[in-house]
Amino acid sequence: MGAFLLKRLGRMLGVLFVISVIVFFIFNVMPNEPAAQIAGKSATPELIAQVEETWGFDDPLPVQYLTVMELTFTGELISYTRQLDVDEEIWKGLPATLSLCAGAAVIWLFFAVLFGYLSAFRAGRPTDRVLMLVSLVSISLPIFLVSALALNYLSYKLELFPSSGYVGLTEDPLDWAYHLVLPWTTMAVLFIGLYARVLRANLLEVMDEDHVRTARAKGLGERQVRVRHVLRNALLPIVTLFGLDFAALIGGAAIITEYIFSLGGIGQLTANSVADLDLPPVMALSMLAAFFVVVFNALVDIAYTWLDPRIKLERSR
């Protein structure tokens, strides 16, 4: 286990390094006039000169890279367009983003497991067909359609839920949930289908395995066989998938959801920065979100190995 842990962490550091190089390349090397773009749309020549100086655009690339990394990781990144301290904005937005993602994840996992379980054990029958059609619709739904319908009907016409704003959990837990119901649901709908389908496929495969037949043969109740032997084994691959998708939310669905429902989290910061073509925040956020995914991925892998020791043997081969 120790050697595996070291190897996995080493790989993680390598990936983090490569990601930082990619982000550096995208923002500082690829554009035609990076300094002007980092300074923002309406920058004065003085500001551009100042950016060139601070970011060291005259230095050779490796030195530039180090300067940029220092700026990013010491929290000295500044949005020149809107005069914001990027670091501070990110910390401010974190609670809203985490609330959104965690709540949505609970909803989507619950329904995905329910749908996947019901359809796998009724494979080929009407329940299965209906649920799989629902899942296909869920996979195909653009977040915009769900949120447009939710905003227009549930929020505007029926006035059931607020259309925007975030209330802190510590301020008022009920109001917190009330404001998040629509964004949670919107985001969850996008994932229920895929997870239900993956789980159904896993369940159908596990069902055919020998240990399930053995469990039945030794006289275990059907319910126990289904939950303890089939569902448990079929859920394992979902753990890895979930770890990745959850971590990727910050750089994915949360951006659009927060923007549409004005939740004021990291996602909205990203969306607003993109709209203003304000590069420093986008750069910091890209790095943050990608790092989040990589670290999460490593943690999930380690947890997975601990849950299922067979994996370690396979990978060390």
Add this chain to the structure above:
Amino acid sequence: MEGSPRRTALRRLRGDRGAIAGLALFAAIVVFVLAAPLWANHVADTGPNATHTTEKVEVDGEPREVVSVEGTPVGPLWLGAGGKFFLGADGRLGRDEMVRLMYGGRTSLFIALTASLIATLSALALALLAGYFRGWVDAVISFLLDVIWGFPVLLLGIALGTALAVGGLDLGPISISAGSVWIPTLIGGFVFASYIARPLRGEVLALREQEFVKAAVAAGASPWRVMLRELLPNLWPTAIVLFTVNVANMMLLEAGLSFLGAGVQAPDASWGTMIAGGFELIFSSPLLMILPSTLIFLTVLSLNLIGDGLGAALNPRSRATIEAHTGRFEPKREAA
């Protein structure tokens, strides 16, 4: 060629009601966007980017403002004005919503199809190289694929889109001006290549162990011959399914990028930019956001139905449709 794999697959596909419905729906959408110039020239009598802010349109003999003084665009007129503003106007600029939907669909479909084609072809090349040579070639390729795959799709697209939105792309021989549809297209091709290459690489590695490949290598076939004549033909079934589902995912990515301003640039219409415009008027004219979103939904649904049908027809045990979404090789579980 009785009972050839291709025939079996076609027969299975014909019996799949979901796949047939998907094909019909997709064909209808293609006809819809291809008819754009016909509708624009002969019915609506306007172009996708033509503004009609201060104009009036005659509805059943009575003049109506295309955009009211408060800035609210006219709603659907259906055939009230002889097909002009069939679905109303698109906002303050008073452009014809129907015409923009048709032209916007062309842009969105072009981007999705081209980007997925680029992603699939480069993925095939990478997977063949990594899976055939293995060793350090595979180590380098799969490490890079892992890194790019680990980046959240939308964010990588956004990062590239915002960095290129102002000055365009200027990388040696490739030079693309800012605002070109090729920017979101190339971004999509790059972002999704890992999602297709990773499952394909897994497949090549598995094929590499099979007798017919070993025999070809032992018989002295050159690497290119083995890759193109032995391995590639066996990859098509999976590659086609991955491509189809990827077109669907690319439609969603284009919408997300354009919605945020990092994709197709104004005044050009795509379903994503139209959603962005509609969102500003979500409470006064909800249709402007609902219509393009619904078209994206129908297109994505049709492609997913086709992908499912193809997956089941080409290889009943295949998990290619799931692989297309997760970007992971999902081998069949060995029966213990």
